[in-house]
Amino acid sequence: MADLAEIQQMIEAALPGAEVEVADETGTADHLRATVSAPQFKGLSRLDQHRMVKAAVKPRFDDGAIHALSLKTEPLG
Amino acid sequence: MADAELKQKVEELIAANPVLLFMKGTPEAPRCGFSMRVVQVLDSMDAEYGAIDVLPALQPLREVTTEISDWQTFPQLYVNGELLGGADIVEEMFDSGELAEALGVEQPEAVSAPAGPPAQSPPLQIE
Numbered sequence: 001m002a003d004l005a006e007i008q009q010m011i012e013a014a015l016p017g018a019e020v021e022v023a024d025e026t027g028t029a030d031h032l033r034a035t036v037s038a039p040q041f042k043g044l045s046r047l048d049q050h051r052m053v054k055a056a057v058k059p060r061f062d063d064g065a066i067h068a069l070s071l072k073t074e075p076l077g
Numbered sequence: 078m079a080d081a082e083l084k085q086k087v088e089e090l091i092a093a094n095p096v097l098l099f100m101k102g103t104p105e106a107p108r109c110g111f112s113m114r115v116v117q118v119l120d121s122m123d124a125e126y127g128a129i130d131v132l133p134a135l136q137p138l139r140e141v142t143t144e145i146s147d148w149q150t151f152p153q154l155y156v157n158g159e160l161l162g163g164a165d166i167v168e169e170m171f172d173s174g175e176l177a178e179a180l181g182v183e184q185p186e187a188v189s190a191p192a193g194p195p196a197q198s199p200p201l202q203i204e
Binding site: 046047050051054061068070071072 | 164
């Protein structure tokens, strides 16, 4: 079970200037959905954009707080 | 550090199968919603693909794909030897028509709710 606000902060800290929304998909706070628009994504493939977000929240995957994170990413600006 | 023998096997499978899906469960009986979504997309396009059930060796395969593609979660769809993405990216590319282009198939007219019996591929085994 994850703290959605903390997940959002972790993504924002890794991607300064990003617009981040995190939602609970299942009501159990372990299957999350995030929409991330970040200036850092410009010129990157979707794979690399997803890799950056997943890396930012990796500690919460590793400790089992999150089981799944559905992502929609796009360059900002 | 991934198991070298398994890594080689996976690399051979990716090279030998133009479209290869690593998934939880089988196309006939997906064991995870994300895997099921990718199967539905591929079946709606009548795409031919190989499928590997990762569940019998989840952690070793996770270590292998981390080394090969820097990607830890399943499903993973490989096209012509390259990782295309997981469920989110595959669905986005389907909606935009990029997936049809990558697979060299026609974009189905109905963009959602695939109908009809799934195109079935024999499951591949990792010994």
